[in-house]
Amino acid sequence: MHFLPTERTRARRHPQRASYDADVIFAILDAGLICHLAYVVDGQPYCTPTAYWRDGTRVYWHGSAASRMLDAQAAGIAVCMTVTHLDGLVVGRSGFTHSLNYRSVMAFGHPGVIADAREKRHATDRFIERLYPGRTGEIRAAHAQELEAISVVGMAIEDASAKIRDAGILDREADLARPGWAGVIPTAVTIGEIMPDPHLPSGLPAPSSVAAYTRGTRLDDVLTAAAIGQQTGA
């Protein structure tokens, strides 16, 4: 499946870095946890970071039922959701060839609020399972008033594009002969030492739902594996 390039997604700059392939786009979304949402309220653009998840060609996010952002978005305004992974710093031989490696997706649509309580419960359970496979079986179900206290919005992706830079240094021929160092510094979001809640009885082992979050592991790897598991029902 491909998204059709549109006026708002067609890459003018570095078209070789752009992709409209849904597999490429979904892989970048499934490797992430935080998106940034651009939307307009009273003529003012806002850029709000929030957690998100994907279900097929739809993306979801949630927040307090009292949220100004979700209030505005429930009315079906235009939103651009962007997810970015910083993969490295590129240190060139000239200022001009210093760069960054990254994977990013911009997805456009008009979110709508999920009013139905059952659908809302399903969506939020799916979010927890997306992060912690099996976790909904370990915890109590959400109380009805907990669900009422949050808003969940869903957005069909109308069009989207990915942009990827995954290369070394693109120095000019004339600069290659110059003495001096150049290289790539890889970066990734990684997991630290897991911290059990101080209220727990000591020695209680972490459950299987969080087993993948081991020190030094890449977060994008954990999230990707969980998304694949969720989609294949593993």
Add this chain to the structure above:
Amino acid sequence: MHFLPTERTRARRHPQRASYDADVIFAILDAGLICHLAYVVDGQPYCTPTAYWRDGTRVYWHGSAASRMLDAQAAGIAVCMTVTHLDGLVVGRSGFTHSLNYRSVMAFGHPGVIADAREKRHATDRFIERLYPGRTGEIRAAHAQELEAISVVGMAIEDASAKIRDAGILDREADLARPGWAGVIPTAVTIGEIMPDPHLPSGLPAPSSVAAYTRGTRLDDVLTAAAIGQQTGA
């Protein structure tokens, strides 16, 4: 110094997590490298990730002179710049108390393009120095046509707010007695193994400008130290 809370920055939700203190806001900006920019072109909001840097109460970013985004922003449209650090996943005893730890800043303004060539050179040099202290002394100066090929925009921060969640699990009293694990999974952007450019003579040591980028180090720590060094002229 404090930014005054305005209609667009005053926190409705979790006001205890919000700050308008410039030191808090600048520390979050100085720990980051990638921002997301919300802006509107022909009524459509866009959310674009890009590298940025700070100089006093101004923020800067740059790109190709042919960039559609910078073209639009050069005209002085409204922009919301957001920087987010994901610090951890909070695994609660109920779905409702699963959360995230983070530091984020939203900064509002109207960017303008830097037309003057000297000012542009100064700004881009400052960006390189901000990432790699001393690097501009290791590489040749930018050619005039390289500077012409890029646009640099600067934005005075008109108002801004920070939001920080840095806590454990806020479970209900009734849930604390339930059996089952809960905890916090810390996350950070960390540095991988530095990769020298394959064109380099083997064994050429990395210069002091990149010495702080050692495997396993947190990127926010490296960037914070470099920003402090730049501001104090160290």
